Amino acid sequence: MTQVLRPHDASGRVTLRNLALADAPFILELLNDPDFIARIADRQVRSLEDAERYLTNGPLAMYNELGFGLWCTELRTTGTPIGICGLLKRDWLEDVDIGFALLPEFRGRGYAREAALLALARGRDMHGLSRIAAIVQRGNDPSERLLAALGFAFEKMVQAAPGGPELQLFATR
Ligand SMILES: CC(C)(COP(=O)(O)OP(=O)(O)OC[C@H]1O[C@@H](n2cnc3c(N)ncnc32)[C@H](O)[C@@H]1OP(=O)(O)O)[C@@H](O)C(=O)NCCC(=O)NCCS
Known part of the structure; x- marks a missing residue:
C-alpha cells in the first residue's frame, strides 16, 4: 500500500517562489524539454519574447487574478531554478488542479514531491x-507515482474540449 506523504514530510530542500519575467530563459528551456512537450503540451515558446509572453499571460496573470498559479521550484541552498509547481484554474475544469514539471537533470530525487507538498499546503492553508x-x-507513470504518494485517487476521464484527447482526472480525498 502506498504511504501518503504529509506536508511535514517535505524535508526542505526546495522552495516555491513567484515566477518573474527574469525567469524567461529558464522557462524557455523547461517548456522545450521533450518530456514537457510530450506529457503536458507544446506551448509554442521558442524565444525569450515568447517566454515573457507566456509568463505574462499565464502565471503572472493568475497570481494577479487568484493569488496562486504556477510557481518556480528552486533548490533552497543555491537558488537554482529546477522546475515549476503550483496551482491552476482552467476555464474548462471546475477544480483547481496541481501542475508540476522538473528539468530532466533534477528528476528522480524526490524534489517534485517536496514541491507538490508545499503547493498543496499553500492551496489548503492560504x-x-x-x-x-x-x-x-x-x-505518464512518474506523475502517477507522484500523485499516489501525495494521496490522490483516480476519479474519471475528462476532455479539455469536445473531441479532444481524454485525460485522467485525479483528486485529493
Ligand atoms: C512528473 C515529474 C515532475 C516527476 O518527477 P520525479 O523526479 O520523478 O518525482 P519525485 O520528486 O516524486 O521523485 C520520485 C523519484 O525520486 C526517487 N527519489 C530519490 N531520492 C528521493 C528522496 N529523497 N525522496 C523521495 N524520492 C526520492 C524516488 O524513488 C522516485 O523514483 P521512481 O519514480 O523511479 O520511483 C517529472 O517526471 C517531469 O517533470 N515530467 C515531465 C513533465 C510532466 O509530465 N509533468 C506532469 C504533468 S501531469
Missing part, C-alpha cells in the same frame, strides 16, 4: 481549497 485535482495523460 486559499482554503479543500479539494485539489490533477490531470494527467495516460502513460
